[in-house]
Amino acid sequence: MLPLELWVHICFFACNGDDGTTGRSLSFVSHTIRTASEDFRLRTIAVRGELQIARFAQYLESVDVKRRKVENLYITTWAPGSRRSSDYGGYASAQSEQALIDLYRPGICDRTPGPEPEDILEDREELLCHAISRILRAVAETVLIAHIKLDAYRDFIFFPVKFERLEELTILGPFECSYMAYIPHLPANPTLRRLKLNYVALYHDTTLLDSIAACAPNLTHLYFQLSNPYQRGVIEQLQKILCPQKTTDQRPGQFLMSLKMLQLHPGQKSPPGMCGTGYATIALAKRDLYNYCISEPRIVLRNHPPFLYRSTHSAAEEREAMDEWMDRVEGGLGCWDDSDRMKSPFTP
Template identity: 25%
Template sequence: MDAIPPEIWSEIFSFACTDDGSTGRALSRVSRAVQIISKSSKYQSICVLGPNQLLKLFGLLSALSPRARKVKYLFVACLDECAEFGGADHGAQTIRQFYLNTEMNATGQALEQLLQLVSPSLVALQIHRTKIYRQSVLLDMEFPVLSELTLHGPFKSTDPRPPECLFPNLRRIHIHHFVHHPTQFLQQIVRVAPKITHLHVPQRSFSAYDIQVALGILQPIVSSSELSQLPDSLQQLVIELEPAPSSLDSWASNIRGEQHRRKFHKISQRDARIRLADGRDDWIPVVEAKERWIS
């Protein structure tokens, strides 16, 4: 090891620490020399599952200096399906106790404070299967270097005009499974992330009219202040279509669903940037989401 400069080892460790945090923890136990050299990469990539890990990580990072807590890649999945990862020390019974005893407000505050700690260095963030309501379409805090954001779960859109350019370097946005759909969904995204290149959203996020105006296919018939065009930087828009109508649905529901699907198919033929994807009416399991994130 002495034959290679520490700076080279540091780069190697940085490339190695892109999993759920296991590699960083393992390197810190190899030797004192490796522990010191790999220290800057130890928390580079972290996976947090459940409120217990969330609170432990927050306490750990709070005790470190800003230079030592540079988290670049963060995956958070709170409460749902955490029992899948329960071991001898954190079995299903323990998970149930955390679920019952942890207040959602307290967990939400811990998540917000954790994100504030790591926001200066965060490059990629995925928040998956959480019942914590966020207050905006994306997140209402500044992430100066964040380039990729994936959000699964509900939000309450209380502020129709969030601060501008909270995500100056955000390029890829994937939003999935939320309940409340604001009337100014696209406007909020363009306002806070003006340089997006890839956007993946559910069909119900907007009407066929709204997306045609946003893409410049149609001219707006209302005030331009109420609608926004997507930026020229956009390279791909993936629209996750609603699941195909079921035989159990009402006749009227089937007709409406099919009409909406046809409208979006026609729109996709007019703009090569649009790709249609079949929607999933069930939640993506935490295990699958974690594997995608690591890969």
Template identity: 20%
Template sequence: MDQLPAELWIYICSLACTDGGPTGRSLSLVSRRFNELSKPYTLQCLALTTPKQVRLLGDILERPGSQGGVKSLFISCPDLSQDGDDDDGDYVDVGSDSKTESTSSSDSEEKSPEGEGMDVGGDTDDGEGGDYLPLYLEERAKIAQEPTETAAHGSEGSSPMSTDESHLAQLSQLDEVIRKKDENAIDNLLRLLKLVSDTLLILSVHWTSMESYLIEEMIPSLPNLQELCIYRAFTGEDEVEPQTEEPAPLLFPSLKRLHFGGYADERPGSFSQYLSGLAPSLTELRCSIFDLPELENGAENRLPPTVSRIIFEMSTLSQYNAEIMPSEGAMASLVSGGDGTASPIKLEFPGLERPYGMGEWERQWLSRADGGCGCW
């Protein structure tokens, strides 16, 4: 260390801290000197896999003199109804001059083996299908089947409560607890993203909640963001995809690449108008072809003229692929409006057996953070 200039060590630290957090955390513990040299990059690339980690990172960045500098961020929120407590404590406490309270994909995999959690529709964390309901739905079913004799008699001095009323009251209380946890998680997500909005370049979000949210209810304006991968799912039995009469807000003026999955906002106007309002500089788009209902109704000007590449994910198990995509030439005409004036769009159609799970979403983000291709 005495023979190399500090600028070289700083450059090495900038290249090393691209793995979701563990390298930056380790470098900060080597020595006081390395702690000082690596500090600008300790929080450069972070993977957060629980709502608690999102909240605590926000606490760190709000401290006076916080280094910040978050450029690449992965955030996931598993179905909160599966776990009675998101307090898994996968953190190293951050002192005033050492350590980082970040988590890593490797750390989270050790504490939460892949396949332990479930996505909406029975997907496990690694994208493999399952036959399970989210836990809170199982609890709802269990409550609905179990007799509660004491509740049926009512409390002293009150009117007797029927068994059905008691069950409904329990179900309502369970839903309210989960809904409150969801709201707190969303509030902490917004707070964190506002704190890193000036430096954030790559963001990947895999979020499951009880209710569906508009994109501006989850993500604030990020003026320098270059890439966004976002998957949103909800577990509520009676919820529908979020609808609004407002046009899409300008959240990502510098965004070049967008990968989205799960549900999408329902807004007035075409999908092209939605993307143009949200990310006017967009050049590459990736999504499931089934997430674009407009492709079936013949509307013009599908996508903004800035878009030059589209990756449509096709299910290898679907029998409707041939009907939706008769040929690449026809699809190109469809997505460009069919008037021949739009610039050529490069189309790709990868086949997937099943939608991405949280584990795959994180692996693709990690590839991009480390300079790889990821989902692109």
């Protein structure tokens, strides 16, 4: 039998190459392996679906803080058989909803300002966001990479959690970004360097940029998948990101001086069948956006993927998000790979 110290090293590497399945399985091998893997069992873990989210939050809060050593975390609201997938079954939905209700505790991870407890209990999306906040709060001291795929709409941008070591955060899902009152209550995360968001709309009175400046004051890499890439005002907002006021302090209202790369994903190509006027307007906007982006070396403008209609809850999109997270965990570039940057003008 190998000495325990050697098994500890073996378990360290074994628990870093998948979605947490290996770490959980090691618990059942033997008492020695269970002991050797205890510190690494949750090192890399994926949580899928509302029921797992509720149960994992409950589990984390039931164990000693020293055992919550999650470094790489993936959370998705999508799971086979859930109400967010095509093979939805009512029983699974009812079970997960009850688990979310049972988990809810007012006064823990509340947003300021935020809904009243009685309103949260009547809103499944709020209950789900509360459960995710509880998970993030439980691992806030150790997590380094957190990717969250949240199909539920949220009326806020960032979860109300302060992280001690977080370096990379991805939040996929539609959100509201017009509530200025949230910004003074956002905890700052000075270790956060990379941030990815989708469903991003850049417009005149958005609070998105101020919120990012407050939440991630030392950000170096930013990825936006735009929902309005060819509307008026987008270029003006990009200029605010890349050309902030040069002052000695960093506060909401100014953007980041530390930013090195801004990746822009323009979304899918427009569907066929557009009228001539609309098509011409978009073509001109494409030209203007491209000309601006090639003038700024920090911008990486991604190529359009071809137009493809698919549900936001599709298994293909889920696999894409999961693969991107695993690539980052294994030391790859993930979405920060700029090899597909646009190098030639837009083609109408």
